[in-house]
Amino acid sequence: MFTLEVTGKVATITIARGAKANAVPIDQWGELEKLVVRANVSAASLVVIRSGDGRDFCAGSDLSELNLLSTSGLLRRRFRGVMKSAFARIRAVNKPTIAVIDGRCMGTGLSIATACDIRVCGPNALFAITPARFGISYPKEDVERLAMLVGSGQAARLLYSCDTIDSAEAHRIGLVEIFDRSGQPGAGLIQNIVDNAASSLMTLKAGLIGRAGADQRFEDHFATGEFATRLDAYDRAKTRL
Amino acid sequence: MFTLEVTGKVATITIARGAKANAVPIDQWGELEKLVVRANVSAASLVVIRSGDGRDFCAGSDLSELNLLSTSGLLRRRFRGVMKSAFARIRAVNKPTIAVIDGRCMGTGLSIATACDIRVCGPNALFAITPARFGISYPKEDVERLAMLVGSGQAARLLYSCDTIDSAEAHRIGLVEIFDRSGQPGAGLIQNIVDNAASSLMTLKAGLIGRAGADQRFEDHFATGEFATRLDAYDRAKTRL
């Protein structure tokens, strides 16, 4: 249900399981992780995660399977493990990661989005985290990423109430950074990012996720050919004006 | 001035001292703490703190008493201690806590609200933190909880300027999560929460306040009867559609 395509500077992972609103079966989390690993080492300078058909982003874990977990501690541990590993891998991608969201974005589907650096949504997005409705819970790191984005108060409100919120409210509380009504959500942002220096993007990403060495890399950039070339192009453009 | 009532799944602590806009005398912080302890061990699945008469939430510490503090270091230490203990107890309640706010919510009255997980306000709420106007300060943990909710910049603005902000601005900056214009602020949110599984709410709360063991509890929920029952009810409802 996950596929990866690298076109120019953009690696796109699509989620496609239309009949189930892109809900993820247990054994597919490992597939997502594999594609994230491939996108990470690809020549692309950013990674996009989006719906294959543009309708629902992802309805979360496939509920119809979760009753299997009731009798096996091993299976429960495995379920927890594959999700945790996939989200950690998205988080650690060494270049910008962007979730482009429209339609339903629920539960662990929203966890995919919060593992990315930036979230863009279209006008029909709907967000909810509903484990409390089913007598279950939400992974620790996913709670933490959610609270980092929207604050602990809005995290509590979403988790306790299972309320569904729309694009405008998600944008208002900071669950998505950009509410894009253009008809092609994310296209403008992606273009603006890939126009910039890929080496800069990787250093900025390292800084944003707190990797060591960001200070030294800040200094080193001034000695690169990329800086010389881009500064020169900028000076020429100014002179022509 | 504080009372506790448990009705069904909801424990409600009311604040009522109308002539003083619900300002709290020094010796009443311990009473608040006692009720919080009782609410915590009650059968309720969430705790609401609200005004008894629906006008002011709480005007903070009763200023008319605070001159007593000038001559006694012991009394100052006691004042600091009882407030700190009450707020810590609210923070540590093992189920969702919701402040329902209308009218004035000032100083340490706002500290009661920020110690809760979620804040809902009605249309007439007014928020301010005014110790700097009186040559005093605001407790360390209360500054930290405020900054966690609204950011250090808005915390600085409120603390330095003593500006009063209304419901709309409080909602905009994240000081309240929900601005409820329904005439019954909080009623909808509270209903949505108590419809969910109490065991889920307690695990989510543990995760939100960073208690250890949230990971293991995430897995354990799948083995509970509550999960089986709720999943079954969900499947039947779907089949009937």
Place this chain on the structure above:
Amino acid sequence: MFTLEVTGKVATITIARGAKANAVPIDQWGELEKLVVRANVSAASLVVIRSGDGRDFCAGSDLSELNLLSTSGLLRRRFRGVMKSAFARIRAVNKPTIAVIDGRCMGTGLSIATACDIRVCGPNALFAITPARFGISYPKEDVERLAMLVGSGQAARLLYSCDTIDSAEAHRIGLVEIFDRSGQPGAGLIQNIVDNAASSLMTLKAGLIGRAGADQRFEDHFATGEFATRLDAYDRAKTRL
């Protein structure tokens, strides 16, 4: 290009280099730091940083100089060092610091603003962080201060895309605390702050930047003459009503 003026309770540092949109040459960061040190020990009770001519706040580092950095590791280290030192000094000022922003506020110019406690902007402010456009990066602590204010998602969006945002969007995402359309941005806020007790402001600042001892200072304030005087004035004003 930087000047300091102390008038009554307000220390104002102005940035003035109009032909370059107030861009900062390498050797001027040390000058800024010196003025911040003087403002810190002045009799003022708050420090304002603003544009000298009221047009651009600060366009960041002077790009026309940065090619000098390509051949000298020593010069790069010095550049990094003087900026880091200046921002740390602003951060550590022992009283409230306010950036009043209109016009362009870019790159390390925005770093000056994020080092302050509060940001107020007028209607013509424009914000952008564009190092990725030039193949360079943004200092580690500046990324952290940015992410503290607007969240890691909006920080990523600004840093990766180099998008320019206006006053309304900066206000919406929390990059500025107050969008002041009054024609005299910041004047109202500054007046409200200096009306309050200078000793309170210093204790609150210590708490906001996490200095030790805030707890003890909270208690000690009740024993000060400032508290007695201000409480007395408040009681008299109430009685007159």
